Amino acid sequence: MTMYGPSGVDVGDPSEGSVDPAETPARPPGRTELVPRLLGPIALVVVMAALGFLLSDNVLLTLQEVLALAVFATATNLLLGQAGLVSFGQAVFYGLGAYTVALGWLHWQLPFWATFVMAPLLGALVAVPIGLVALRARRLYFALSTLAFSELAYQLAESRYDFTKGANGVFGAFVPTALTYPRTGYLFVLAVTVASLLLLWKVNHSPFGLVLRAIRENRGRMQALGVNVYLHQLLAFVISGAFCALAGAMFVVYSQSSYPELLDWTTSGGPVFMAVIGGMGTFLGPAVGAFIYQFGHDELVRYVSDWQLVLGVVLLVIVMFWPDGLLGGLGRLARLLRKRRGDR
Amino acid sequence: MDLASLVTPLVGALSAASSLFIVAAGLTLVFGALRLINLAHGSFYMYGAFLATTLAAWSAHTGLWIALVASPLLAAGMGVVVEVGVLRRLYAREHLTQLLATFALLLIFADLALRFWGKGVRGVSPPRVVRGNLELAGAPVPLYDLVIIGAAVVVGGGLWLLLSRTTLGWKIRAVVDDPEVLAASGVNVRLLYTGVFALGALLAGLSGVIIAPQQAVEPGMDAQIIVAAFIVAVIGGLGSITGAAVGALIIGIVETMGASWAPSWASTFIYLLMILVLAVRPWGLLGTPER
Numbered sequence: 001m002t003m004y005g006p007s008g009v010d011v012g013d014p015s016e017g018s019v020d021p022a023e024t025p026a027r028p029p030g031r032t033e034l035v036p037r038l039l040g041p042i043a044l045v046v047v048m049a050a051l052g053f054l055l056s057d058n059v060l061l062t063l064q065e066v067l068a069l070a071v072f073a074t075a076t077n078l079l080l081g082q083a084g085l086v087s088f089g090q091a092v093f094y095g096l097g098a099y100t101v102a103l104g105w106l107h108w109q110l111p112f113w114a115t116f117v118m119a120p121l122l123g124a125l126v127a128v129p130i131g132l133v134a135l136r137a138r139r140l141y142f143a144l145s146t147l148a149f150s151e152l153a154y155q156l157a158e159s160r161y162d163f164t165k166g167a168n169g170v171f172g173a174f175v176p177t178a179l180t181y182p183r184t185g186y187l188f189v190l191a192v193t194v195a196s197l198l199l200l201w202k203v204n205h206s207p208f209g210l211v212l213r214a215i216r217e218n219r220g221r222m223q224a225l226g227v228n229v230y231l232h233q234l235l236a237f238v239i240s241g242a243f244c245a246l247a248g249a250m251f252v253v254y255s256q257s258s259y260p261e262l263l264d265w266t267t268s269g270g271p272v273f274m275a276v277i278g279g280m281g282t283f284l285g286p287a288v289g290a291f292i293y294q295f296g297h298d299e300l301v302r303y304v305s306d307w308q309l310v311l312g313v314v315l316l317v318i319v320m321f322w323p324d325g326l327l328g329g330l331g332r333l334a335r336l337l338r339k340r341r342g343d344r
Numbered sequence: 345m346d347l348a349s350l351v352t353p354l355v356g357a358l359s360a361a362s363s364l365f366i367v368a369a370g371l372t373l374v375f376g377a378l379r380l381i382n383l384a385h386g387s388f389y390m391y392g393a394f395l396a397t398t399l400a401a402w403s404a405h406t407g408l409w410i411a412l413v414a415s416p417l418l419a420a421g422m423g424v425v426v427e428v429g430v431l432r433r434l435y436a437r438e439h440l441t442q443l444l445a446t447f448a449l450l451l452i453f454a455d456l457a458l459r460f461w462g463k464g465v466r467g468v469s470p471p472r473v474v475r476g477n478l479e480l481a482g483a484p485v486p487l488y489d490l491v492i493i494g495a496a497v498v499v500g501g502g503l504w505l506l507l508s509r510t511t512l513g514w515k516i517r518a519v520v521d522d523p524e525v526l527a528a529s530g531v532n533v534r535l536l537y538t539g540v541f542a543l544g545a546l547l548a549g550l551s552g553v554i555i556a557p558q559q560a561v562e563p564g565m566d567a568q569i570i571v572a573a574f575i576v577a578v579i580g581g582l583g584s585i586t587g588a589a590v591g592a593l594i595i596g597i598v599e600t601m602g603a604s605w606a607p608s609w610a611s612t613f614i615y616l617l618m619i620l621v622l623a624v625r626p627w628g629l630l631g632t633p634e635r
Contacts, residue, residue, distance in 0.1 A: 086440045133619060137626035140381065140439045144578055145622045151571065152615035159608040265571070269447065276444060306459075312451030319444045320433060 045194055052186050060182040064254035066294045067186075067193045068247050069274065073286035074200055075243030076271035081280035082209055083236045084216030086139075088268045089146025092130065092153045093123040093241040095263030097248025099157070099164065102258035105174035106165075112176050116249050123245025124238050131237035135230060150265040157260040169259025175252060185253050192250055196243055197287070203239060204283055212236055244271075273311075277318060279325025288327055351483035353600055359489035361596025362496030363555050367569055368576040368588040369499060370547030376583035377516050377540040381439070383446040384426060386570035387453035388419040388545045392552020393561045394461045400468040400556075408471050411553045419549025420542045422453075427541040432534070450566060458563055470557040488557060495554050496592075499547065503585050516540055520583070575614060579621045581631020590629060 052060065072094055079085040097119040104110035104118065134145040157164045164170070179185045203209055215222045215229050223229055252258060261267060270293070271286065278289025296314075300307050322329055371385050392415035399414065400407035426449060434442050469475065470488045477484040507513040518526045519536055527533045559565070576595050580587025595614060602610025627633045 080440075086443075133623045137622055140443075141622060141626040143439070143443070144574065145619065145626070148575075148578075148615050148618045148622065152612065152619065155612045155615060159612060161608075266567070272440075272444070306455045308451040309455035312448040312455070315448035316430065316445060316452070319441055319448065320430065323437070323441065 045190075048190055049187065052183055052190065057182040060186040061254060062294065062298055064182075064186050064189045065251065066291055067189045068250040068254060069270070069290040069294055070287035071193055071196045071250060072244055072247035073271040073274035073278075073290045074197060074283075075240045075247060077275045077280050077286040078200060078203065078212075078236055078240045078243075080272065080275050081282075081286075082204060082216070083212045083233055085135075085233060085236070086143045086272070087134075087146040087237075087240075088143050088265055088272065089130070089134070089148075089150040090240065090244045090271055091150050091263050091265065091267035092146075093127065093244035094248040094251070094267065095153060095157065095258070095260075096123055096126060097245035097250075098252050098255070098258040098262050099170070099248075100245070101174055101249050101252045102170035102172070103164065105172060106170055107163075112174055112179075115174075119249035120242040120246040123248075124242040126245075127238040127241025128234070131234045131241070135233050135237065147265050147268065150263060150268045154260050154264040157263050164260070167260055169257050171257045173256075175256050179253050180256070189250050189253055192246070196246060200243060201283060208232070208235070273315060275325070276315070277325055279328035279331075281324050282327040282331065285325050285327040289325065292326070348481055348483040351481050352485060353604065355480070355485045355489050355493075357597045357600035358593075359486075359492045359558075359596075360599055361592040362493045363551065363558070364572060364576050364595055365496045365589055365592035366499050366547060366551035366554065368573040368580070368592055369503060369585055370544040370551070371570075371573050372577045372580070372583055372585060372588045373503065373547070374541055374544035375577070376585075377519055378431075378435070378537055379520070380431065380435075380442050381446065381582075382541075382544065383443065383570055384449040384453060385544065385548050385573065386566035386568075387450050387457075388422055388548035389552045389555075389569050390457060390561075390563075390566040391422065391453070392416065392419050392549035393556040393559075393565065394457060394466070394552075395549075396553040396556040397466040397468045397561050398461070405472075408468065408553070408557070411556075412550075415553040416546045416549040419552070420546040423542040423545025424538060426545075427538045431541065432537070435537075450570070454563065454566055457566075461563075463563055466561040468556050468561070492554060492558070495550075499550070500585070500589055507585065512539075575618050578628055579618055581625075581628025583632070584628070584630040587628055587630035 051063075055063070072090070076087065076090045079087050079090075100119040100122050101112060101115040104115035105112070110118075130146075130149050134142055134149065137145045158167050160166070175185075179188055211222070211227060211232055215227065215232060219229060248262065251262070271290075274289035274293045275286040276289070277292055278287065279285030293311075297307060297311075300310055304310070318325065324332065367385070367389055370388075371382065374380060374382050374385070392411075395415045395418055396408060396411035399411040403410070430445055430449065431442065434445055470491070474487045474491045476487055478487045478490065479485075505513075507517060515526065515531055515536055519531075519533060519540075523533050526536075572595075576591040577588055578591070579594060580589070580591030594617070598614055598617065599610060602613055606613075621628060625631075
């Protein structure tokens, strides 16, 4: 069993073993294995829902943001960890989702529920032309291309004052009153998060997800097999864009505003960091990374002014010494322990 | 339209292009030899500018002249530390790792700079010899604009001489194509990498001093310049010094023209231009495709 983690991020890098490690457990899954496999996620959701009734309002508000970021990071990791496409432009869709809700209310008085459903659809729609252009470039140039789109979106949002209210952003009562209470807001965002992660999990573990990983590991071979690489990557880009936009719409429940910084390239960098911190070779890694990142931020800024310094050092240490992130590292540890026990 | 009304904006555009070129040249030089995007380039630039303001505050007359030597040296020193301490260990890894590492460094340097220099906006006026305006074809031209243009010519010419006329230059060009063969022929490739990286940092520090009298020196200028330098380097073609010059000219002219004709569209147009170039020639106007 091999990691399909950071070692294989460069598309076409044929090193590092098999193509589909996530689905090749040491033993074939029998009925006895299926129950415990479902038990973990279900327990997690139950605990998270219960927390909605236990935690204080402040923490619940933070958790709203964290959950939006968790979806943002997981959707970005579909490109990063699965397809091996390093995008620094996912904030385009995140911001688009937030602006869909805000501007729909501002200009056309659209109800929140309508714009909330529209957000991922618009995200997918906008991802098509951006993906068509950006995917012409590869590796580093793809990253730079998506970064340029992110900056373009930021500039547009900032300079088109009549439509977007410019740098001020859009504030208003576009979120239904029921969702402005920390607890209901949290439970709503949690429900959307669970649904999104389940869908993304399905994508990851579908034949399509398998082809994405195969392209990442050996682009040339997949092309020779007759796989349309461009189309597969475009589809991944569109799916990721849709979920990033949904995450942006979720973020509005927390922020009740939308502003240009949501589109800028440093916002695009956020989910990449989260994925790296949590481990982009694992499905839940980016979501865990989002928790650590946002909670770390909120706790640290209270005590020290040098939040960036701490983030920089943590990031540097992870990148240099622990490249498969927290969950990747824990997975390695668990396998090591299991092997030890098996040897005995 | 007479000549005089054209001269002032033209010199302005050339001066904007020149300052962009000096920053982008270092970035693209490092990418050319090391295949590495160095986001911390912006930090070296900012530290150069900050040190210049400190020295100018310490001695109004000679401070900036001292900074002209001290800032590049500080930046080069930081470059050596970064290369030996961090980047050297990451050359074998993929682009994302290197990109993230230099981004982490950008964050670290930014917060450290806040500790040393605080949050305020700092300024420094140009040395007395190059203050004021000059009459050129009947139009007033800021003298310091000409200094920046001159500096860009010197840097560009110097880099061209270095790369095409010296042994060190051919080593730098050779290391891109085949580091193994170069090492086998007795060149200390590790030292060469450190040297090139330090040279790139030196250029960033130098541009920091040169630009300091013309722009607000403040926190955040590091991330701001790195995006601008990127656009220039990417449009021209990463790794190509001539490309950086061409890219800087294009952006300088578009920026200056845009600022007078359609101010609210100027920056949007620049990113559109970058996307257009990346879509048609992902490796830039004068760059070479990745293998």
